[in-house]
Amino acid sequence: MYSAAENAAAAAAAAERTAFRGAEKRYKLYKTLPHRPKSRKRTTTGTKPTDLSDVVDFKAVLDGFAGGRDLPPGILRFDCDGFDRPVFCIEDRPGFFFIPSALTIEEQCYWIRESLATFPQPPNRANLTAIYGPIYGLFNAAQNQKVLIETEDTDTLVDHELNGSKSSPHSQKFLFAETSDVHRVETCKSIAALALLKKLRWSTLGLQFDWSKRNYDVSLPHNKIPDALCTLARKMAVPALPFGEDFHPEAAIVNYFGPSDMLGGHLDDMELDWTRPIVSISLGCKAIFLLGGKTREDVPIAMFLRSGDIVLMAGEARECFHGVPRIFTDDDHAEISAILSQFSAEDDRCYADYIRNSRININIRQVN
Numbered sequence: 001m002y003s004a005a006e007n008a009a010a011a012a013a014a015a016e017r018t019a020f021r022g023a024e025k026r027y028k029l030y031k032t033l034p035h036r037p038k039s040r041k042r043t044t045t046g047t048k049p050t051d052l053s054d055v056v057d058f059k060a061v062l063d064g065f066a067g068g069r070d071l072p073p074g075i076l077r078f079d080c081d082g083f084d085r086p087v088f089c090i091e092d093r094p095g096f097f098f099i100p101s102a103l104t105i106e107e108q109c110y111w112i113r114e115s116l117a118t119f120p121q122p123p124n125r126a127n128l129t130a131i132y133g134p135i136y137g138l139f140n141a142a143q144n145q146k147v148l149i150e151t152e153d154t155d156t157l158v159d160h161e162l163n164g165s166k167s168s169p170h171s172q173k174f175l176f177a178e179t180s181d182v183h184r185v186e187t188c189k190s191i192a193a194l195a196l197l198k199k200l201r202w203s204t205l206g207l208q209f210d211w212s213k214r215n216y217d218v219s220l221p222h223n224k225i226p227d228a229l230c231t232l233a234r235k236m237a238v239p240a241l242p243f244g245e246d247f248h249p250e251a252a253i254v255n256y257f258g259p260s261d262m263l264g265g266h267l268d269d270m271e272l273d274w275t276r277p278i279v280s281i282s283l284g285c286k287a288i289f290l291l292g293g294k295t296r297e298d299v300p301i302a303m304f305l306r307s308g309d310i311v312l313m314a315g316e317a318r319e320c321f322h323g324v325p326r327i328f329t330d331d332d333h334a335e336i337s338a339i340l341s342q343f344s345a346e347d348d349r350c351y352a353d354y355i356r357n358s359r360i361n362i363n364i365r366q367v368n
């Protein structure tokens with residue numbers, strides 16, 4: 001006879017031993033301990049090299065295919081009438097599609113801007129909403145070195161009206177102040193907007209996903225997902241749809257990854273119709289994506305996700321565990337130089353500084 005605590009501990013230990021967990025450990029970022037040479041004061045933190053030889057590289061697959069070379073074993077070209085770019089799939093993961101370089105650099109930069117400046121705006125919720133209430137103009141405040149302060153001043157309301165936002169019990173408590181407003185910054189609890197931007201982990205568009213219940217809460221106020229995102233997702237979803245059928249985007253989750261963030265293995269099972277794909281867009285630093293099988297015991301397939309790649313998961317692939325164990329922010333692997341040159345203007349410095357160390361994923365879903 002085992003106690004509930006012992007059973008839970010045994011289950012947790014078993015989860016640690018699954019093939020999926022093994023792959024996560026293989027690919028996750030290992031920081032080497034800070035090294036302080038005796039002769040110099042500077043401390044250096046490195047990263048342990050990872051063996052990437054088993055990671056499927058769809059860019060190489062695309063280049064090889066364009067050059068007339070054979071596809072690697074288990075990778076197939078998916079022929080899709082009327083779809084204007086190469087799509088690949090994996091023999092033993094039906095319903096999974098990979099569209100390498102689906103977006104141009106200009107399109108990638110457009111969606112990076114939207115993900116940072118527009119998508120986290122209320123009524124869309126973000127991980128920061130639970131702590132600070134609705135935050136308006138976070139990116140703009142970060143660009144202008146503002147500071148979020150907690151206040152119950154009576155003039156707060158006026159400030160908010162000037163910002164063009166509606167007041168709410170929450171929005172009366174937090175507002176952005178100029179760093180030069182020393183009195184406020186020093187007398188109130190405060191956090192720099194830039195530091196807050198780095199704490200942004202997710203925002204939700206369209207029907208709002210409630211992470212605590214792991215379900216959509218249709219009662220939460222929301223805007224329709226932006227038309228341009230809807231159009232893009234519908235166009236890209238075509239390879240994963242039964243012929244002549246349509247995809248109706250109703251929600252999107254935007255994930256923001258910092259240098260040591262990962263997304264653990266999971267299923268997205270809160271949407272009604274699994275024949276409809278999840279359309280998943282990668283932006284910014286390169287990542288490793290693990291596509292497992294229907295149990296955590298199945299050995300996952302690791303692949304690179306680069307900025308501009310789009311992945312579709314529909315049908316059986318919706319039952320497959322998946323996750324992102326690692327993003328690359330080092331110069332050799334991040335592969336973001338084209339984005340950085342696009343953001344080279346002084347006005348875009350905040351975008352460049354953000355994306356240099358980050359990855360953004362927008363995944364679009366039909367809920368009903």
Ligand SMILES: O=C(O)CCC(=O)C(=O)O
Pocket residue numbers: 253255263268280282289305322323324361363
């Ligand atoms: O970041 C990614 O590429 C995958 C995101 C994902 O699986 C999710 O948000 O459910």
Ligand SMILES: [Fe+2]
Pocket residue numbers: 266267268322
């Ligand atoms: Fe997912």
